[in-house]
Amino acid sequence: MKQVIGVRFRKAGKVYYFSPKDIELSIGDAVIVETARGVEYGKVVLPLREIDETTLPSPVKDIIAKATAEDEKQNKKNRQSEKEAFTICLEKIKKHKLPMKLIDVNYTFDLSKIIFYFTAENRVDFRELVKDLASVFRTRIELRQIGVRDEAKLVGGYSTCGRELCCHAVLGDFQPVSIKMAKQQNLSLNPAKISGICGRLMCCLKFEHEESCDKECCGNCLELPSEDPTVSEDDLKELED
Numbered sequence: 001m002k003q004v005i006g007v008r009f010r011k012a013g014k015v016y017y018f019s020p021k022d023i024e025l026s027i028g029d030a031v032i033v034e035t036a037r038g039v040e041y042g043k044v045v046l047p048l049r050e051i052d053e054t055t056l057p058s059p060v061k062d063i064i065a066k067a068t069a070e071d072e073k074q075n076k077k078n079r080q081s082e083k084e085a086f087t088i089c090l091e092k093i094k095k096h097k098l099p100m101k102l103i104d105v106n107y108t109f110d111l112s113k114i115i116f117y118f119t120a121e122n123r124v125d126f127r128e129l130v131k132d133l134a135s136v137f138r139t140r141i142e143l144r145q146i147g148v149r150d151e152a153k154l155v156g157g158y159s160t161c162g163r164e165l166c167c168h169a170v171l172g173d174f175q176p177v178s179i180k181m182a183k184q185q186n187l188s189l190n191p192a193k194i195s196g197i198c199g200r201l202m203c204c205l206k207f208e209h210e211e212s213c214d215k216e217c218c219g220n221c222l223e224l225p226s227e228d229p230t231v232s233e234d235d236l237k238e239l240e241d
Contacts, residue, residue, distance in 0.1 A: 032109065
């Protein structure tokens with residue numbers, strides 16, 4: 001068994017486990033850790049607990065240190081630098097006439113890398129863009145293409161229920177959502193009513209499915225016909241991710 005704490009780097013981001021060693025930490029404390037991307041600034045979201053190491057996807061790294069006031073200032077400075085980098089990257093994308101949409105920018109805490117997240121309908125040859133950005137920022141540049149669900153998670157917004165998007169507010173990881181979940185809940189299978197702003201099935205279908213589905217269900221409830229005869233199964237399948 002390994003003693004670990006859970007650390008998150010973004011609002012509603014994935015939780016990663018680290019060993020606190022002999023550092024006393026509480027929920028809400030800021031910490032400096034080493035990740036695959038580089039040194040990062042995060043916050044403790046899960047208290048000390050014991051976990052079987054064999055269930056973890058990779059070896060648990062140690063917390064480097066509890067963040068200081070200076071680290072907090074550096075983190076705020078990095079967030080401001082990201083806004084400036086976003087503007088510069090937009091200009092470079094326009095200059096190179098690339099068919100891509102810039103979504104977000106993220107600096108590692110130690111400024112060893114800057115990551116630009118974007119969406120595009122097809123693969124984009126951004127080699128010249130990377131060279132251009134590297135000449136401006138003088139650090140490692142990574143351009144990462146993401147999907148529409150990831151875009152919604154990063155950008156945020158409000159759903160048709162009037163509440164903040166689940167993926168942006170509370171979901172650490174995306175869970176598979178299927179048309180069968182909507183059928184089981186006897187919902188209208190009109191795509192406009194069961195898809196989110198990302199154009200995919202709403203994440204909350206998963207929540208309601210877990211609450212309402214009887215574990216002894218025979219499965220017949222999953223074969224309910226669509227309430228809208230103009231909607232084909234192919235149309236519905238396109239909503240699944």
